[in-house]
Amino acid sequence: MQTRFSLEQLADPKVAEAESILRKCVHCGFCTATCPTYVTLGNELDSPRGRIYLIKDMLENGRPADEEVVTHIDRCLSCLSCVTTCPSGVDYMHLVDHARVHIEKTYQRPFMNRFTRAVLAAVLPYPARFRAALSLARLGRPFAGLFGSVAALKPFEAMLKLAPSRLPAASPVSKPATHTPTADKRGRVALLTGCAQSVLDPAINEATVRLLTRLGVEVVVPRGEGCCGSLVHHMGREEQALSEARRNVDVWTREIENGGLDAVIITASGCGTTIKDYGHMLRHDPSYAEKAARVSALAKDITEYLTTLELPEQKRQGITVAYHSACSMQHGQQIKAGPKLLLEAAGFAVKEPGEGHLCCGSAGTYNIMQPEISAKLKARKVKNIEATKPDIIATGNIGCITQIASGTAVPILHTVELIDWAYGGEKPDKLKGLKLSA
Numbered sequence: 001m002q003t004r005f006s007l008e009q010l011a012d013p014k015v016a017e018a019e020s021i022l023r024k025c026v027h028c029g030f031c032t033a034t035c036p037t038y039v040t041l042g043n044e045l046d047s048p049r050g051r052i053y054l055i056k057d058m059l060e061n062g063r064p065a066d067e068e069v070v071t072h073i074d075r076c077l078s079c080l081s082c083v084t085t086c087p088s089g090v091d092y093m094h095l096v097d098h099a100r101v102h103i104e105k106t107y108q109r110p111f112m113n114r115f116t117r118a119v120l121a122a123v124l125p126y127p128a129r130f131r132a133a134l135s136l137a138r139l140g141r142p143f144a145g146l147f148g149s150v151a152a153l154k155p156f157e158a159m160l161k162l163a164p165s166r167l168p169a170a171s172p173v174s175k176p177a178t179h180t181p182t183a184d185k186r187g188r189v190a191l192l193t194g195c196a197q198s199v200l201d202p203a204i205n206e207a208t209v210r211l212l213t214r215l216g217v218e219v220v221v222p223r224g225e226g227c228c229g230s231l232v233h234h235m236g237r238e239e240q241a242l243s244e245a246r247r248n249v250d251v252w253t254r255e256i257e258n259g260g261l262d263a264v265i266i267t268a269s270g271c272g273t274t275i276k277d278y279g280h281m282l283r284h285d286p287s288y289a290e291k292a293a294r295v296s297a298l299a300k301d302i303t304e305y306l307t308t309l310e311l312p313e314q315k316r317q318g319i320t321v322a323y324h325s326a327c328s329m330q331h332g333q334q335i336k337a338g339p340k341l342l343l344e345a346a347g348f349a350v351k352e353p354g355e356g357h358l359c360c361g362s363a364g365t366y367n368i369m370q371p372e373i374s375a376k377l378k379a380r381k382v383k384n385i386e387a388t389k390p391d392i393i394a395t396g397n398i399g400c401i402t403q404i405a406s407g408t409a410v411p412i413l414h415t416v417e418l419i420d421w422a423y424g425g426e427k428p429d430k431l432k433g434l435k436l437s438a
């Protein structure tokens with residue numbers, strides 16, 4: 001694609017990067033067929049190609065964002081299905097990241113939209129605040145319908161509906177500690193316990209620690225870790241995202257220098273995509289660029305790390321698992337076969353639902369901010385999953401777990417919980433009382 005940026009504009013390295021991404025797009029439109037919002041809404045401006053044109057026009061003309069650009073960029077899930085599909089290697093992820101920062105800096109959103117986004121940014125990344133908010137949300141749940149009757153309050157209706165009816169107790173695994181291996185030591189890793197996941201489903205990190213320590217891996221939960229920054233990064237809140245990234249880079253650098261790390265283990269693929277991008281996010285910061293690149297190189301999804309441990313084949317369990325690959329897993333990190341092979345080696349019969357490339361509509365805060373599109377994508381995803389007639393659904397991202405669980409009665413677990421169980425761990429609570437052959 002031809003571009004018309006001035007030399008003065010291109011002197012800004014971030015604009016120069018956006019321009020080089022734009023130039024790669026050859027308008028072929030292959031990406032439209034796999035874009036969930038285009039497939040759902042049928043509007044070219046809600047396709048990757050349409051959004052690329054809107055971003056080009058806005059940046060080239062040095063214009064502030066307007067309502068049209070914001071509407072269509074806000075509808076983008078950042079699922080990155082378009083990145084997987086694009087034959088020209090257009091780096092849509094970094095282009096839309098740049099556009100979101102530009103929007104945040106140049107566009108005044110309506111009051112309620114600003115307020116809702118500020119509440120999400122101030123609550124979700126902080127486990128204590130999030131836990132308190134979920135407790136309040138349970139009280140407000142009977143009134144969810146009232147919020148739904150006013151357009152600007154629909155996100156609050158979505159939040160109340162998504163709040164779980166029962167909140168698990170806080171887990172000791174979320175606290176700073178060193179978990180020593182119970183077999184011959186063969187590795188040392190840091191575990192990101194995360195923000196929202198540690199509150200919504202602490203069993204995931206508990207299974208991770210149990211499994212890794214049984215396999216001879218020392219697991220450190222370092223003091224000072226926090227949210228990876230992904231939630232605010234996708235809102236265009238660059239400074240907050242970078243500050244969260246710098247804090248984690250400092251914490252893990254300290255661990256690398258005192259004891260060494262084979263990996264930084266992440267159990268939520270949405271966080272994994274962002275941490276693997278820390279090197280890029282901090283590339284213009286001379287005091288962090290190198291450290292951040294080192295952390296990104298060590299970042300591993302739990303299933304990626306387990307694949308390196310060569311787990312033995314287990315006997316068949318007679319249990320059918322539908323594997324839902326989160327967008328951040330298959331598109332963001334390009335991790336495709338590993339989790340399925342691990343589940344098969346663990347003895348499960350694995351089914352892949354149709355339209356596996358399409359997002360479930362969770363996408364960070366998307367199911368709160370864009371509840372109508374999100375609900376359509378959830379219904380489509382659940383239909384495809386249920387068509388495989390699974391006993392259990394497995395996935396690698398807490399956002400997908402919460403979203404899909406709200407649309408089906410089939411139990412949905414993190415992949416690592418099933419692997420832990422198959423290799424000698426406890427039967428997951430969600431499966432207790434269910435008739436399964438294992």
Ligand code: SF4
Nearest residue numbers: 025026028029031086
């Ligand atoms: S597939 Fe790639 S090159 Fe083709 S229109 Fe989409 S982004 Fe552009």
Ligand code: SF4
Nearest residue numbers: 035076077079080082
């Ligand atoms: S990231 Fe997903 S929703 Fe956004 S343009 Fe690409 S395919 Fe469409």
